[in-house]
Amino acid sequence: MEYKALIVENIDGVGNLTYEDLKKKPLNSGEVCIKVIYSGINYKDNLAIEPKTKVVRTYPMVPGVDFSGEVVESLSPSFSEGDLVFLTGLGYGTDRFGGFQEYVTVKGEDLLHIPKGLTPKEVMIYGTAGLTAAMSIEALLRAESENYTLPFLITGGTGGVSSHAVLILKKLGYDVVASTRNRENEKYLMGLGADEVILFDELLEKRRPLSIEKYSGVIDATGGEAVGNLLAEIKYGGAIALSGNLAGAKFQSTVFPFILRGVSLVGIDSVQVSMAKKKEIFEKLADNYKSEKLIDILSEEISFLSLKDILLSGEKKNGRILVSFS
Template identity: 40%
Template structure:
């Protein structure tokens, strides 16, 4: 038995609780891990609260991120005692995840804990920081350099937004943060934003083409926000789209793409090839300063996970939440 969050669905309804979990619940895998830290992402909050169809198999341990130590391995890639990291691959959705003391996973989903990061720091970054880095790499590959102009980051107070600002600012970009919590402007400017705008300027239906402003953008909102971001890009600009906090729809026009040559780069972090993951994590290790983790993240234990998931869905959580599994 081990302690963790378990989501169940039956005749009594949908529920999540902290409880002792029998090891028989764990699915097949060639590596068993003693989990030390995990996180709460937006997808985890959807799963825990039942407000989104995230979980595809029951019972389920949520948690799309984890870091821990190998307890048992049938793989030649990892040995007992190795520290490993996981982001995505359907973990917490179709395969039991990281919000428990133990996980059994496929070795091809794992990478070694990156040098320079403690387990806690790696989870302060988590899928949010890793996704932010993938977005920045996409902008770079599309020729968006710091001298091109302002870079917009939507959902700036969230995990992806917070790390996007910190990474871009460290690389010398002029970052403008869009948020529904403008009272958090000081926090966003401390991360590196040069300006903060209210998300209302982007979240309502807009025109097919707007005044050119942004050289690049990282969007985690989708819907009208993403449509308006594309409409206000400079000629040859690029947008990295990685989320749907406002909605899955995209009520946009082809005008920005065929009249201004705008690139819309879709960013998937869940099934990303291992080589891309390693590149992103190595870049993060090179770029991020240790103090960023203190500004962006807070720490909780397993007993606080469910209430924190509710708060995240209510939009009252800033930055990243690190879960000390044994805390």
């Protein structure tokens, strides 16, 4: 059987994207073959098509760090033909062929069944972004502060992690301040439920080592200098959940937020998180974390055959872009 895949090659340091026909190989013990229904475009997928980022070290590669689909063949005791499944992270799309292909063969131990309450489309609206947001929120709610009277701040503007964080925190009943680099995004963020929208540039203004307590906690998907500033504004026992470096890999701070207010800086890695934890998180995303506004995060649904042009355009959109294989 032949099927189409979107493959990136490194041609003299430049990423070259082409659709190619691949042949399905026999399964090894424990492997599962999935007919892809949906995938999503993640920030890492955009990096994967640019060799200079070194996100992909071995070419050719099929990007696509997330996908959902239906099992068509299985040599894993955990999955049967017809099962609806999904996969996020674990090096797919960067270290091994990912979801931008019509059929994917993976190790059964890397798959999860789509939980009751979610469709293949909804689980990809979440994808790695939703998983990261939910893990970040759980890190904040495990912090020493149990009195969340101050709002939570979410950086990252209209990206997937930030959008999901707004939805989930509002679903749980908390006040949310969202930051963005562009006032044009205010309507989108307020529509998701943000109580206030501020400009990201405000977060770059220098603070004293300890400033007035303004936030119960911070979900930061951007990194950079804002991290050090925000540590000074988190209330006693609160935390920053840090999951990205779009705004930079370095920041300056002092020890005072940590030793005088008990503030924590928590790293969030949703790529290699345990399968047990991932299953637990997605069950919550299917239940008490699920907002009736989930579909509002979907900015566009594109066909697989238009994916190449979308990736090459580099166009940025709010929320999530899904790739449909139907």
